[in-house]
Amino acid sequence: MLNILMIEDDREDAELIMARLSSPMKINSKVTVAGRLCEGLELLKAGSFELVLLDLGLPDCRGIETYKKLCAEFPYMPVIVLSGLDDETIATEAVKHGAQDYLVKGSINSDMLIRCIRYAIERHEIRMAGLKHIERRKRAEEELKELNRILETRVAGEVEKHRQKEQLLIQQSKMAAMGEMIGNIAHQWKQPLNALGIIIGDILDAYDFGELDRTYLEEIVDQSREQISFMSKTIDDFRNFLKPSKAKTNFDVKIAVAEVLSILWPQFRTNFISFVINCNNHNKTFNNLSDVICCNDMIISTYKNEFAQVILNIITNAKDAIIESRENGYMNKADEGIIIIDCARKPDSVLITIRDNGGGIPDGIMDRIFEPYFTTKSDDKGTGIGLYMAKTIIENNLYGTLTARNVDGGAEFTITVPAKTQT
Ligand SMILES: Nc1ncnc2c1ncn2[C@@H]1O[C@H](COP(=O)(O)OP(=O)(O)OP(=O)(O)O)[C@@H](O)[C@H]1O
Numbered sequence: 001m002l003n004i005l006m007i008e009d010d011r012e013d014a015e016l017i018m019a020r021l022s023s024p025m026k027i028n029s030k031v032t033v034a035g036r037l038c039e040g041l042e043l044l045k046a047g048s049f050e051l052v053l054l055d056l057g058l059p060d061c062r063g064i065e066t067y068k069k070l071c072a073e074f075p076y077m078p079v080i081v082l083s084g085l086d087d088e089t090i091a092t093e094a095v096k097h098g099a100q101d102y103l104v105k106g107s108i109n110s111d112m113l114i115r116c117i118r119y120a121i122e123r124h125e126i127r128m129a130g131l132k133h134i135e136r137r138k139r140a141e142e143e144l145k146e147l148n149r150i151l152e153t154r155v156a157g158e159v160e161k162h163r164q165k166e167q168l169l170i171q172q173s174k175m176a177a178m179g180e181m182i183g184n185i186a187h188q189w190k191q192p193l194n195a196l197g198i199i200i201g202d203i204l205d206a207y208d209f210g211e212l213d214r215t216y217l218e219e220i221v222d223q224s225r226e227q228i229s230f231m232s233k234t235i236d237d238f239r240n241f242l243k244p245s246k247a248k249t250n251f252d253v254k255i256a257v258a259e260v261l262s263i264l265w266p267q268f269r270t271n272f273i274s275f276v277i278n279c280n281n282h283n284k285t286f287n288n289l290s291d292v293i294c295c296n297d298m299i300i301s302t303y304k305n306e307f308a309q310v311i312l313n314i315i316t317n318a319k320d321a322i323i324e325s326r327e328n329g330y331m332n333k334a335d336e337g338i339i340i341i342d343c344a345r346k347p348d349s350v351l352i353t354i355r356d357n358g359g360g361i362p363d364g365i366m367d368r369i370f371e372p373y374f375t376t377k378s379d380d381k382g383t384g385i386g387l388y389m390a391k392t393i394i395e396n397n398l399y400g401t402l403t404a405r406n407v408d409g410g411a412e413f414t415i416t417v418p419a420k421t422q423t
């Protein structure tokens with residue numbers, strides 16, 4: 001049963017159309033008639049009509065406006081416009097605006113009316129199916145967008161978590177380095193503190209022996225100042241070393257390595273460990289910074305302190321391996337520990353290898369040494385983040401590589417970093 005609303009003020013016309021519709025075998029329909037547009041709109045609001053037959057010349061509205069008003073309130077209602085002979089142009093315009101069809105009232109026959117209604121219903125169904133399809137696609141697109149948004153937020157969250165974890169590890173690694181540094185500072189300060197103690201004691205002796213004149217005092221003040229400035233410089237060196245680098249700088253790799261060695265040197269001397277730095281086949285045993293030839297051929301551009309921290313981690317591991325080797329009898333207590341550092345300039349990169357004679361990385365752990373928190377040392381001696389940090393810094397910040405292998409008598413770590421093109 002097709003529920004039709006006819007909005008038509010002319011009774012005769014309405015009856016004529018109803019008669020055409022009700023002719024036998026034609027269409028199973030129920031027609032409700034409204035004489036005014038406002039009445040028709042009220043009925044549409046209340047009822048469930050499937051089609052509207054609309055006259056454009058109603059008492060409360062005329063012409064194309066009639067269609068437009070209905071359409072504004074019920075945009076998805078299929079409408080067939082009924083036009084008199086005199087307003088066919090307006091009826092055509094209504095079709096242009098979306099009406100399904102128009103019928104000229106004077107010349108409607110039953111067949112034409114039925115066909116027109118059937119086509120209108122079919123066209124409407126096709127249109128609605130199209131609209132539903134578009135709607136579904138829009139919804140799917142919206143869902144996809146939402147999914148993407150959720151994924152993006154999740155990825156951003158994970159990235160942030162990862163960054164925070166890395167920050168924490170860097171911090172922990174810094175704290176470990178700091179502990180090591182404090183040991184070094186204490187070591188470096190011992191001598192000047194002793195010297196100051198002696199100088200102060202000497203003032204008292206000089207007074208007792210009547211030697212406390214201006215020349216003596218000037219000498220003593222100079223000596224004290226010298227010791228104090230040495231101590232103060234040590235502190236500055238360590239502080240600079242631990243500060244995070246704010247910006248990338250250009251620096252020579254071998255100088256940076258030598259600076260790290262100069263900081264570690266006192267502690268290594270106590271443990272009977274020596275260094276050799278080989279620069280592009282130019283062998284040099286390390287004594288002090290000025291020993292490293294400055295030929296500026298190994299310039300890289302990066303965060304210097306982070307790079308220094310990598311070198312510090314690897315060299316500290318070498319020191320630990322040598323000490324442990326002596327403890328477990330692999331090396332004699334009197335055997336000299338030795339750490340050899342080769343710096344070489346390749347066409348596009350700088351290669352640094354750090355080799356020790358501490359017995360090498362134990363069997364079976366080679367694959368794990370770069371994992372965070374992997375350590376073979378006891379709790380107070382190692383946290384297991386040194387090499388993880390070193391690899392992260394070299395590979396993520398410096399776009400280089402860090403690898404390890406065992407060589408004769410010890411371990412060898414190789415760092416490659418892109419070189420800065422020389423100008
Ligand atoms: N030069 C080396 N010789 C032998 N084993 C080494 C050497 N360097 C590293 N290793 C092994 O790799 C492990 C991981 O080193 P890593 O520097 O990451 O941690 P750690 O030294 O144990 O602790 P820390 O966090 O204090 O550095 C060490 O525990 C040690 O077993």
Ligand SMILES: [Mg+2]
Nearest residue numbers: 313317386387
């Ligand atoms: Mg370590």
